[in-house]
Amino acid sequence: MRKGKQAGPGWLDSIPESDRMLLAGFFSGLARRVVLAPDWAARLRGDFERAFQRYAAMGVGLNEGMRRLDPSRLGGFYARPPTLWYPLDDAAKIYPMSMKRRQMAVFRLSACMKEEVVPELLQMALNFTVKRFPSFATTVKKGFFWHYLDAAKRRFTVEPETGIPCSPLDVATSVSQSFRVLYHHKRISVEFFHVLTDGTGGMSFLKTLVAEYLRLLGVPVPCTDGVLDVNEAVPMAETANDYPKAEPTGKASRESMNEMMNATVGMVRALRHVPLFLKRLVAGLVFGFLGDRVFSNTLSNLGVVRVPAEMAAHVEEMDFILGPAVTNRAACGLLSFGNTAVLSVAKCTADPAFEERLYDLLRADGLEPRMRGSELYGH
């Protein structure tokens, strides 16, 4: 996606006078809803201009384009001062303390569409969707006792996918994005720094983003099956720390999960008045000493993903990738969508023995797995 550039200079001149008048009214309405730093405001306006150009190329009429891109759907999100902030969930408190330059807890959720992604409309979908997830429109900050999420007043960016999946995000500056939205051919991916959300919250964001993208393509999607209405007010409960109230599922794991969750909550309570620099020092030492050697592999299962039928008709597949840790052999993510289960394996080692054994086991069970992946990075 081009950054900061407005649509071609001749664009407005090339359209009829009556349409130009309509657009002038449209953009003055947009300007009233945007109180951002000048460069961000120009980028946001540029997004609208490029979307109009794309609509013109797709044969969508100006009035229909204006209806789909109605700036009133932005609400007050881009006009409000950045006063919101959120303490981190108990489970998320460790992530900013243990992160390093090349090691960050990132996970990715993707939806593979049936058609090539239109970047201009995906950017607009993000512009409309992010206001429904105010706790995602934030940057990690350091407090005296704990890190927290602070509102980032900016236009959030969609990028073409060029790098390694789940590579660390740059969250250093005051308006850094703590998530990234990527597109590659038919695939829309969202990568989250784990402090923002867990897989369930991330999936809700992806579903809502894809629904909004489809709406901009002229496919209305109802707000059911985890798709949120981007125009509704955000319930307070959505941003509350739910970790102490979480209920583990599965009989076998319930006891150990309960034990682990209670230990986490207890530790967070015990440490809450210890200054952050001391906690970071200890966390750095402990993590540096033990790292992720205390467990072998990771498997995270998001279960069955359901979306409205109108959306399912345009989505080929979904997947979930858990960013690998440095020492661990593999980080596995599993989800099912439609009649396909996708198991992803992310790892930092070149030896394919784990995947090959897994493949053999699945075939031995009578399954016919399709294998897709990446080249070996760094080799």
Next chain:
Amino acid sequence: MDIEIVYPSPAKRRRSWWLAAVQWSFVVTAYLCATINLLVGGKPWSLVVLWSLWFVWSLLFSRDLVEYNRISQAAKLLLNTCVLLVLIDRCLVSGWAEFVVPIVCFGSLLAIGALFFTDLSRQRQNMMPMVWLIGASLVAMLVSLSGWPAMNWPMIVLGVTAFTMLVASLIVLKEDLVREIRKHFHTR
């Protein structure tokens, strides 16, 4: 097992050999200086070297992962400079730090204030390092009433500068200042 490639080829990763070389040269220098100083004896000059290495490394080569902005970097530079000056005073040539450090502090405080107030709309959420410096400067001046560190004109100027900046911040930032402090000290 055939794998269909569905991810883009990433750009070739640039291995930062030069950074590793700098890191190792810093580590070797630190060990060498400490060892030579211990063996030869005399003034603990290696402490100054160690802190200088840390100073350069943390400011130039190890970018902060969180809250990397002009105010935080200026505050970090000031803090590191003050520690270095005190170390030079204590380890090498004594008797001037109580005079020089407050001058450096009030000069830096003014520079940080200029950086902050001239870009208020962007820096509003980065005020805490400046607030910390204002607080520390006021505390230093109050403590100097007891006789250590010495109450001299730089210390008085530092206290007056810090107080003026506190008043300016209260007038300009109002509830934003309170909100930032509440965020910063939250224990949830």
